[in-house]
Amino acid sequence: MLSEHYELIEALATNFAIAVLFLLIGLAIQDVLNKGNVPKYGRWFVWLVLFLGCAGFIAKGIIQAFWEAGM
Template sequence: MPNSTYELFESVSIYLGLGGLFILMGLAVHDVLKKNDVPLVGKLVVYGVLGAGALGFLAKGLIEMFWISTGV
């Protein structure tokens, strides 16, 4: 197989793996918050921070795609 195939497989694998980790972190956080009866403000802060991390990860991927498509 050509090197480009390996690079594509690695790229897709890392994005799927990290996306799965974000989902698992969200589920773990949800479980902890639910069991400890955290107030609404605390839940909003925790989910906001987790969401900001996920949005940063998504933004990084979009910026990379833009740079690669423009040849930077």
């Protein structure tokens, strides 16, 4: 049974690992921003860039799902 679902398990594990990586990057950025006395405008810009990276990853997953479904 495991060999039948190997590809699905691999895809889920990869997506989970990347989500955890984004979380850790976010925590590291928050720590650096707090310790560096970064102005509010700079903080907004940093979080915007991080959000756009996450949004791009999510959009890629949605597009890939539609593409593989044949739509």
